[in-house]
Amino acid sequence: MSYRIGLVGKPSVGKSTLFNAATMNDVPEGAFPFTTIDPSIGEAYVRTECAAPEFDNTCEPSVGDCKDGSRFVPIKLVDIAGLVPGAHEGRGLGNQFLTDLNETDALIHVVDFSGTTDSEGETTEGHDPREDIDFLEDELDAWYLDILEKGIERYESKQLSDPDPEDILAEQLSAFGISAAEIKQVILTEGYEVTPTAWETDARETLARAIRKRTKPMVIAANKMDTPEAQANWEEITTDPDYEHLDFVPVSAHAEKALKNANEQGAIEYVPGEDGFEITAELPDEKAAGLEQIRTFVEEFGGAGVQRALETAVFDVLGLKAVFPGSASGNWSEGPFRDCFLLPEDATAEEFAYHLHSDIGDGFLHAIDCRTDRQVGADTVLDHRDVVEVVSTNQ
Ligand SMILES: Nc1nc2c(ncn2[C@@H]2O[C@H](COP(=O)(O)OP(=O)(O)OP(=O)(O)O)[C@@H](O)[C@H]2O)c(=O)[nH]1
Ligand SMILES: [Mg+2]
Incomplete structure (x- = not known):
């Protein structure tokens, strides 16, 4: 991907x-x-x-x-x-x-x-670029707000079955690629209770903006x-x-x-x-x-x-890091340093293995930091520019 x-x-x-x-x-x-x-x-x-x-x-x-x-x-x-x-x-x-x-x-x-x-x-002269910066953010926020409002309405109509509000909102906001857990986190970080029916206009606007900033x-x-x-x-x-x-x-x-x-x-x-x-x-x-x-x-x-x-x-903004698949022994099965992958900031050695191939991830034993020749475990978070060999039962 x-x-x-x-x-x-x-x-x-x-x-x-x-x-x-x-x-x-x-x-x-x-x-x-x-x-x-x-x-x-x-x-x-x-x-x-x-x-x-x-x-x-x-x-x-x-x-x-x-x-x-x-x-x-x-x-x-x-x-x-x-x-x-x-x-x-x-x-x-x-x-x-x-x-x-x-x-x-x-x-x-x-x-x-x-x-x-x-x-x-x-074409014009002397237009203040700040207006453009503000307008684009406002426009995106208005769009997010529309969809958030639809989610709140949907939650209200389903209240009898006592759903978790964040689940309903996540469904409505699914196109933005945000999970229920992340929505809940945004709501709590902004200092609101997870009770959409109690949110006034300013709460809705604040939340729409916070979700937009997080997802875009x-x-x-x-x-x-x-x-x-x-x-x-x-x-x-x-x-x-x-x-x-x-x-x-x-x-x-x-x-x-x-x-x-x-x-x-x-x-x-x-x-x-x-x-x-x-x-x-x-x-x-x-x-x-x-x-x-x-x-x-x-x-x-x-x-x-x-x-x-x-x-x-x-x-900086997405916080991705680049990781090189390596060979600790120096015996490269294909050419050396063929690949360099971009991964999320918090990606671990095991997630890196899954990124290489799902079979390699399934058979993950450990990884090796090729700079230090040290073993690293499944949950070790990798650093930007790490060179890592994965040792897997499926290689
Ligand atoms: N001076 C200067 N003019 C630029 C620069 N980049 C683009 N332009 C000019 O700005 C005009 C619009 O460029 P486009 O790339 O078509 O702009 P756009 O944002 O894609 O426009 P739309 O497709 O209509 O949304 C063209 O006349 C470009 O030559 C730049 O770095 N410096
Ligand atoms: Mg264009």
């Missing part, structure tokens, strides 16, 4: 441009709203420092790639249609958007930091940062105390795309996500000047930002 990251935001913020830059796809981009109608799914990658050099080995990735010691681990990226205010009531592409969103594990909210598109995605964690890609307007907004918004709880990444989808294209054409050598590149061909002055402008940008902002946005979503 691959993790899915959704690109969301109002129209014309650069979702498709970012999608194309990350996946090297070619979906239409345009300076008019609703260029994208159907969601596109593509493969993107997150970087992890490769473990092979620590073992004096070289890796042979079965998927993805390894460049300059960075392992590129695949994830799925989804380019979703633009969202406008009122989507939860069916405005714009409304409900279809929300259905596409259901299938994602985390979101990158692409915001046009240049302020040159209004809330419907039409989000990073903000501050896009179009190659413009002076966006850089001014960046200064203002990232120092605004009302927004300090959010994860912002400065992004120029244009810059990332230009660098990847130049790399493909053999004009430069560029490893995605790096804050520099090398010009490797004789270039016309205009092209060289364009690249130098991009160089100034990536040096100042630590890269074009597309990789960083993906990696913040995967490692």
Whole structure:
């Protein structure tokens, strides 16, 4: 199973441009709203420092790639249609958007930091990107609230049979992939009793928002940062105390795309996500000047930002870790360091075995931490970049 990251935001913020830059796809981009109608799914990658050099080995990735010691681990990226205010009531592409969103594990909210598109995605000047940040959260919360309310109604209609409220709510909210136990935990964490009939409007709203935050964690890609307007907004918004709880990444989808294209054409050598590149061909002055402008940008902002946005979503916001299947003896049955898997933060050695194959999990005896050659038990929680051999009766 691959993790899915959704690109969301109002129209014309650069979702498709970012999608194309990350996946090297070619979906239409345009300076008019609703260029994208159907969601596109593509493969993107997150970087992890490769473990092979620590073992004096070289890796042979079965998927993805390894460049300059960075392992590129695949994830799925989804380019979703633009969202406008009122989507939860069916405005714009409304409900279809929300259905596409259901299938994602985390979101990158692409915001046009240049302020040159209004809330419907039409060209304007001086639009405050904070409005877009607020509106997207409010819109998602309204959608969650609608579904939570339906769950509460359903609970009320079934009260005679004395069901557990969290079970009914989990059923209603099943599309969001949240269990009854997690719902109960959210309710208690927010300080409410598990009695839906007693919840007033503000309790319902608070709970809808908390469930949304838990099931759709989000990073903000501050896009179009190659413009002076966006850089001014960046200064203002990232120092605004009302927004300090959010994860912002400065992004120029244009810059990332230009660098990847130049790399493909053999004009430069560029490893995605790096804050520099090398010009490797004789270039016309205009092209060289364009690249130098991009160089100034990536040096100042630590890269074009597309990789960083993906990696913040995967490692910080979703909290995933990368684990390499290893061989303690150094006798690799297939090539060395072929795989690198993304697992939940709390994944144990036994869960890792099940991730490899259900038979391997069923026959789990113990695992070996290949860095220390120590045995680890079934319940040991693995760390990011662990190299682990599973010893199983079914191998
Ligand atoms: N300056 C600048 N412009 C950008 C950048 N990324 C995208 N754009 C421009 O923004 C406009 C909209 O880009 P799209 O990628 O089509 O936007 P979208 O969010 O997919 O739009 P919808 O599909 O309509 O929701 C295009 O004219 C892009 O060239 C960027 O990093 N910098
Ligand atoms: Mg689009």
